[in-house]
Amino acid sequence: MNLLYVGDVMGAVGLEVIERELPGLCKERSVDLVIAQAENVSDGKGTTPADFKRMQAAGVDFCTGGNWSLHRQEIIPALSDPAQPIIRPANYPSGTPGLGWKYINAGGGQVLVVSLLGQIVGKDADKPMDNPLHVIDRILEDQKDVPKVATVVNFHGDYSSEKVVIGHYLDGRVTAVVGDHWHVPTADARVLPGDTAHITDVGMCGALDASLGVTYGSIIPRWHDGRQTRNELEATGCRQFNAVLVQSNEQGLAVAVKSIRRTW
Numbered sequence: 001m002n003l004l005y006v007g008d009v010m011g012a013v014g015l016e017v018i019e020r021e022l023p024g025l026c027k028e029r030s031v032d033l034v035i036a037q038a039e040n041v042s043d044g045k046g047t048t049p050a051d052f053k054r055m056q057a058a059g060v061d062f063c064t065g066g067n068w069s070l071h072r073q074e075i076i077p078a079l080s081d082p083a084q085p086i087i088r089p090a091n092y093p094s095g096t097p098g099l100g101w102k103y104i105n106a107g108g109g110q111v112l113v114v115s116l117l118g119q120i121v122g123k124d125a126d127k128p129m130d131n132p133l134h135v136i137d138r139i140l141e142d143q144k145d146v147p148k149v150a151t152v153v154n155f156h157g158d159y160s161s162e163k164v165v166i167g168h169y170l171d172g173r174v175t176a177v178v179g180d181h182w183h184v185p186t187a188d189a190r191v192l193p194g195d196t197a198h199i200t201d202v203g204m205c206g207a208l209d210a211s212l213g214v215t216y217g218s219i220i221p222r223w224h225d226g227r228q229t230r231n232e233l234e235a236t237g238c239r240q241f242n243a244v245l246v247q248s249n250e251q252g253l254a255v256a257v258k259s260i261r262r263t264w
């Protein structure tokens with residue numbers, strides 16, 4: 001089957017980008033399942049139910065999560081409902097609302113999708129997170145007897161070392177390990193020796209002439225002069241779309257992976 005993983009959809013510009021790109025791309029590449037990172041879709045912070053619906057209307061079948069997933073209370077019922085295709089990271093401490101993995105039907109069977117948060121993520125580095133390696137081991141063990149056509153693990157993290165190591169750690173056990181959160185794509189998409197597709201970071205969808213989607217005007221005074229500024233999302237200028245396309249086999253492993261980057 002052909003799985004498309006779309007990088008962080010950043011704000012209203014990100015939504016416009018996927019609305020423009022997904023219909024044609026999915027047709028052109030015979031995509032069976034579109035998974036996209038939704039933690040930044042609502043003004044950069046979290047996901048409102050309306051924006052979740054807009055992601056789905058644009059062609060996204062399943063939304064992964066990251067450090068902003070729990071920012072908006074109104075999305076928690078969807079995060080907690082196994083039938084709603086949206087998750088938050090699985091390695092939040094027990095008792096955290098929402099679910100960190102779910103199944104979705106695609107490609108003639110069930111696809112297991114999991115999000116994990118890196119243990120060192122920007123300002124959230126001091127928050128208590130469960131070890132993502134322990135958590136994914138537990139999920140894969142608990143789900144090992146459930147028939148599935150593919151397993152996609154999203155790793156939302158800051159450290160390239162963590163993002164590379166988890167690919168190796170899961171090689172041969174899952175279809176794909178896709179890193180995100182940086183918003184800058186890496187050039188290392190490949191099928192690992194055990195037939196797991198991996199990329200350190202898939203990049204983002206949204207404004208190109210910006211600091212990860214945020215205006216330079218709100219970032220530079222903070223950095224240069226130590227001023228307290230609010231992040232304002234860039235609404236003008238060039239756009240970018242970043243994704244990876246993974247082709248999987250009947251064993252639920254990867255046979256090919258390709259980065260897709262479009263700018264205009």
Ligand SMILES: [Fe+2]
Pocket residue numbers: 039066067068156181
């Ligand atoms: Fe993030």
